[in-house]
Amino acid sequence: MELKQEIMQNVIEGKMPVVKTLVEQARKAGLRPEELLNQALIPAMGVVGERYTRGDIYVPEMLLAARAMKAAIAILQPHLVQAKVEPVGRMVIGTVKGDLHDIGKNLVSLMLQGAGLQVIDLGTDVPPDRFIAAVREHQPQFLGMSALLTTTMPNMKTTIESLHAAGIRDSVKVMVGGAPLTADYAREIGADLYARDAADAARRVRAMLVSAP
């Protein structure tokens, strides 16, 4: 079996030690980190999601797959981030209240660091008041929010409303993302930016920093 396919299969099956070995092997064989992410690791999560929807697997299996995925990303991390010495901007990021999914958010965070940003990651299940406290403390140009559940997406809107109420909405560009989101939804809730994936997020943030006065 081709190496990428083998990695994908083992992530789906949640076999972390095998995945680690194969990813190291792939790197030695010269496969690029982006290639491994986009052609093996992220598609594996897609398959896991489909299997969960069909009822073929349950949360524990999903958790094992996520663990294998995280181990693979940890190996690729130094190759995805080549942080510049002097950060060109700052971003506070987190997964919204009620939501524990962080693989996508962590990838966005890595890619943005690669684009030269200092990233302050608040983790998962972040309520509006924590986002607000972090914006006040770190004064970032960007605030990123992630949501993977249709039930937690509205918490992005709540956070934006809280930023307004705190009088700091205009101090920061709000960027949102996550599998169930769309550009239309982002506009509807009053976000400034939407990106469909981590590479897109890095592109948009960079473009905005370049065009800023």
Ligand code: B12
């Ligand atoms: C792994 C996983 C889990 C793991 C999470 C582990 C972890 N540490 O993250 C565990 C097992 C904990 C889990 C739990 C649950 N999950 Co889950 N999970 C998934 C799964 C399989 C993969 C998600 C993933 O990591 N994808 C890979 C990453 C790279 O992609 P991504 O997250 O979309 O991120 C990319 C973009 O969206 C974007 N992006 C993401 N965030 C941001 C932020 C910004 C600012 C920007 C710009 C871009 C951006 O860039 C990222 C990188 O390219 C998905 C299925 C799927 N296809 O998405 C289900 C899925 C999201 N889960 C689902 C469900 C139902 C649950 C549970 C409710 C199950 C349960 N009954 O307990 C719980 C909820 C727990 C909670 N409160 O959050 C459903 C959601 C349905 C819905 N529409 O609401 C899905 C879609 C599965 C399904 N098909 O039914 N899950």
